[in-house]
Amino acid sequence: MRLRLSTWNVNSVRLRVEQVARFVDEQAPDVLCMQEIKCQEGEFPRAAFEAVGLPHIRIAGQKGWHGVAIASRLPIEDVAPLQVCREGHARCVGAKVAGVEIQNFYIPAGGDIPDREVNPKFDHKLDFFEKLTAEMAGRDPKAPLAIVGDLNVAPGEFDVWSHKQMSKIVSHTPIELEAFARLKSSLDFLxxxxxxxxxxxxLFSWWSYRAADFRKSNRGLRLDHILVTPGLRDAAFRSGAASARVHDDVREWERPSDHAPVSADFGI
Amino acid sequence: MRLRLSTWNVNSVRLRVEQVARFVDEQAPDVLCMQEIKCQEGEFPRAAFEAVGLPHIRIAGQKGWHGVAIASRLPIEDVAPLQVCREGHARCVGAKVAGVEIQNFYIPAGGDIPDREVNPKFDHKLDFFEKLTAEMAGRDPKAPLAIVGDLNVAPGEFDVWSHKQMSKIVSHTPIELEAFARLKSSLDFLxxxxxxxxxxxxLFSWWSYRAADFRKSNRGLRLDHILVTPGLRDAAFRSGAASARVHDDVREWERPSDHAPVSADFGI
DNA sequence: GCTCGAGGGG
DNA sequence: CCCCTCGAGC
Incomplete structure (x- = not known):
């Protein structure tokens, strides 16, 4: 059986219900992880997700900002909540679906100045990576676990439109690349x-709203990720190669999010 | 030839372009006077009006608030601008179409407390009526003139859902009814x-957004008016009776203004 | 309720 | 450029 896992920073789930429904119709994800839902749990448009076949839902919401959710075709088992956000924001929600633990994150963007000492938002971002890395380091790599979401780091030189220009810009500074690499090494994530x-x-998953034509300028970043433990390697490579993609066409829809969904398929 | 003159407080012309186009398509006004366009002259969606056959336009706009405009199928001649708004708001625009002078107003709502001494908005509203009445008193009743717009007064006891309850509420207090009556008497307006x-x-032209079902509660007010001088009486009664109406169905459209358009026909 | 402005955040 | 929060105004 195929399990399709998708992650999407929707930039307000209430404003984007139609686009989410269209994406689910067209791509049939079995689990959809969302970031920046920008609502409280009670304001989440549950009925729209039930209507589209994703009735099992876990939400970590707050008023107006941040917020993450997981909607699933299959029943969800609870997992122990992680304590990785120093500021108590709704930036993390977990679920276990078909035996796979899924941890869904909206990691802080980190402000403009890439200096922990002067920019508390940047400090919070690195602290978030450190807490998460420490949490992962104590786990069994063979347990099937996926870390997904908007991690707000473009980790490789081909994950940004210009490695040289972006190296001074928050999301692609050396210190963030190291933080991302350490997280990845913690459990030998794939x-x-x-x-x-x-x-x-x-490969990009985000394009600024400010560009008039995002296809033409194509100044994108890969900020949205699906990382899996060695315990999921076989399931991810069931058909010989990994099946994963960025749904960049979604960025062209009417009133889009600035992020495109990212999906990966597993044989389970 | 029939000249249809319509007035409509659109509550943001940029947000309401589709509804305005639909109204013009369905009712074919020759002159459409708008209030609360809520934009500057350069932000006015001229192309939409040209597309719908009203290419001749006069605009008095300001940033974000108030603002009035006249769009016409026939060419417009300029008229002398009136100085009736003490605060310098964009609340008045004039035009001459087919020999008829049209003065289009968005008279101040007047705040909550119906007392000139304590409420400067109420004072401004009465001052606006006084200045306008004085201006009209110096004119020739036989000259064809129409005063239209959101005058923010429901002048008669059958122009409100409850004369008794509304008599203490700004828009239907005795002092406003007198101000309206004096304006009407100044040139023997019809x-x-x-x-x-x-x-x-x-007869109502406005229903609050706050009512869940405006038809059911029907707590309306007639705030939008078409007043004409004796010089236009024959044209207005060309077919024996006056032909005028409130387009209250428009209040039921998707994302409506809280005001319905009001129209009158003239034989010219 | 609905639409603005201003301010924060991305 | 887009989306949030407030608060004002109607």
Whole structure:
């Protein structure tokens, strides 16, 4: 059986219900992880997800900002909540589906100045990576676990439109790349979209709203990720190669999120 | 030839372009006077009006608030601008079409407390009526002139859902009714919608957004008016009776203004 | 309720 | 450029 896992920073789930329904109709994810739902749990449009066949839902919401959710075709088992957000924001929600633990994150963007000492948002971002890395380091790599979401780091030189220009910009500074790499090493995580679309091909999942024509300028970043433990390697490579992609056409829809969904398939 | 003159407080012309286009398609006004366009002159969606056959436009706009405009199928001649708004708001625009002078107003709502001494908005509203009445008093009643717009007064007891309850509420207090009556007397103006739909029939042009179902509660007010001088009486009664109406169905459209358009026909 | 402005965040 | 929070105004 195929399990399709998708992650999407929807930038307000209430404003994007139609686009989410269309994406689920067209791509049939079995589990959809969302970030920046920007609502409280009670404001989440549950009926729209039930209507589209994803009735099992876990939500970590707050008023107006951040917020993450997981909607699933299959029943969800609870998992122990992680304590990785120093500021108490709704940036993390977990679920276990078909024996696979899924941890869904919206990691802080980190502000403009890439200096922990002067920019508390940047400090919070690195602290989030450190807490998460420490949490993962105590786990069994053979347990099937996926870390997904908007991690707000473009980890490789082909994950940004210009490695040189972006190296000074928050999301692609050396210190963030190291933080991402340490997280990845903690459990020997596998980067599934990159396994499916290897470097040096450029791969982006986010394009700024500010560009008039995002296709033309194509100044994108790969901020949205699906990382899996060695315990999921066989399931991810069931058909010989990894099956994962960025749904960049979604970025062209009416009133889009600035992020495109990212998906990976597992044989379970 | 029939000249149809319509007035509509659109509550943001940029947000309401589709509804305006639909109204013009369905009702074919020759002159459409709008209030609360809520934009500057350069932000006015001219192309939409050209597309729908009203290419001749006069605009008095300001940033974000108030703002009035006249769009016409026939060419417009300029008229001398009136100085009736003490605060310098964009609340008045004039035009001459087919020999008829049209003065289009968005008179101040007047705040909550019906007392000039303590409420400067109420004072401004009465001052606006006084200045306008004085201006009209110096004119020739036989010159064809129409005063239209959101005058923010429901002038008669059948122009409100409850005369008793509304008599303490700004828009229907005795002092406002007197101000309206003095304006009407200044040139012996004729109230065309009332001539077409006589008292005691209730006639409203505005229903609050706050009512869940405006038809059911029907707590409306007649705030939008078409007043004409004796010089236009024959044209307005060309077919024997006055032809004027409130397009209350428009209040039921998707994302409506809280005001319905009001129209009157002239034989010219 | 609905639409603005201003301010924060991305 | 887009989306949130507030608060004002009607």
């Amino acid at each position: 980067d599934l979209p990159r396994a499916a679309i290897p470097e040096p091909e450029k | 109230d065309l919608p009332r001539a077409a739909i006589p008292e005691p029939e209730k």
